[in-house]
Amino acid sequence: MSGSTITPWVVGNWKMNPMQANTQQLLADLKQQLEQASIPHDVCKIGVAPTLLALLQVKNELATDAHEVFVVAQDVSRIAGTGAFTGEVSADLLKDSQVDYVLIGHSERREIFNDTPAILNEKIKNALAANLHIIYCVGESLEQRESGQAEQVVLQQICDIAGVVNPEQWVHITVAYEPIWAIGTGKTASPDDAQAMHAKIREGLSQITPEGQNIAILYGGSVKPENAVELAACPDINGALVGGASLNAESFVQIAQAFAQSK
Numbered sequence: 001m002s003g004s005t006i007t008p009w010v011v012g013n014w015k016m017n018p019m020q021a022n023t024q025q026l027l028a029d030l031k032q033q034l035e036q037a038s039i040p041h042d043v044c045k046i047g048v049a050p051t052l053l054a055l056l057q058v059k060n061e062l063a064t065d066a067h068e069v070f071v072v073a074q075d076v077s078r079i080a081g082t083g084a085f086t087g088e089v090s091a092d093l094l095k096d097s098q099v100d101y102v103l104i105g106h107s108e109r110r111e112i113f114n115d116t117p118a119i120l121n122e123k124i125k126n127a128l129a130a131n132l133h134i135i136y137c138v139g140e141s142l143e144q145r146e147s148g149q150a151e152q153v154v155l156q157q158i159c160d161i162a163g164v165v166n167p168e169q170w171v172h173i174t175v176a177y178e179p180i181w182a183i184g185t186g187k188t189a190s191p192d193d194a195q196a197m198h199a200k201i202r203e204g205l206s207q208i209t210p211e212g213q214n215i216a217i218l219y220g221g222s223v224k225p226e227n228a229v230e231l232a233a234c235p236d237i238n239g240a241l242v243g244g245a246s247l248n249a250e251s252f253v254q255i256a257q258a259f260a261q262s263k
């Protein structure tokens with residue numbers, strides 16, 4: 001037991017997966033696994049971030065009273081409202097479709113799609129204005145870790161958003177620490193390294209907001225059933241953002257169980 005009063009979160013990030021037929025199968029498997037596990041929402045919050053194409057289907061099939069799974073958009077436009085912005089989906093449109101959660105700042109968005117801190121701040125401002133809950137991702141590259149800059153990089157990413165989150169809006173922020181070198185590589189940060197960074201993030205958050213002690217900080221990067229128990233035992237690891245392993249319902253629910261049982 002960690003002594004933390006924060007309810008753990010386990011969120012599956014499906015990224016650009018799967019094809020339609022496999023989505024149906026994954027949904028069916030998830031329903032079955034969730035039913036068997038019957039993890040109460042106040043013991044572990046479970047969310048899924050499918051593609052935009054599957055978002056409402058997943059919401060309709062999974063976000064029932066029986067499972068209480070919430071859906072998360074993987075990204076949001078930096079432009080608010082509605083209008084002539086081909087290809088974009090705004091925070092307001094998400095909210096209008098009862099999608100209440102969004103990932104912002106995933107390293108794949110930062111690195112592949114050039115989401116700069118300025119763009120991320122636009123997204124955060126709009127998401128908060130639309131009353132979405134944000135899972136804000138931070139994390140260092142291998143090069144930054146090896147040159148001893150990991151802490152500084154991650155704390156800077158936290159500071160980057162401090163100017164756009166009003167004091168009363170921190171309750172709408174969850175942080176996900178995802179070291180880039182651990183994403184999709186099979187390499188996980190050791191529980192000690194991950195805990196050390198989570199403690200630093202909590203310290204940094206606490207200097208910005210009194211809410212710092214209550215903000216859930218999720219770990220992401222090759223989380224799987226085999227390492228979930230150890231990660232879940234760390235006092236400042238309040239859940240997981242799971243990529244690859246979330247595409248297998250059994251693995252995903254086992255990870256959720258590890259967090260449900262540890263806290």
Ligand code: PGA
Pocket residue numbers: 013178182183184185186220221222223241242243244245
């Ligand atoms: P992974 O991805 O679990 O496949 O490493 C995590 C993420 O990018 O959110």
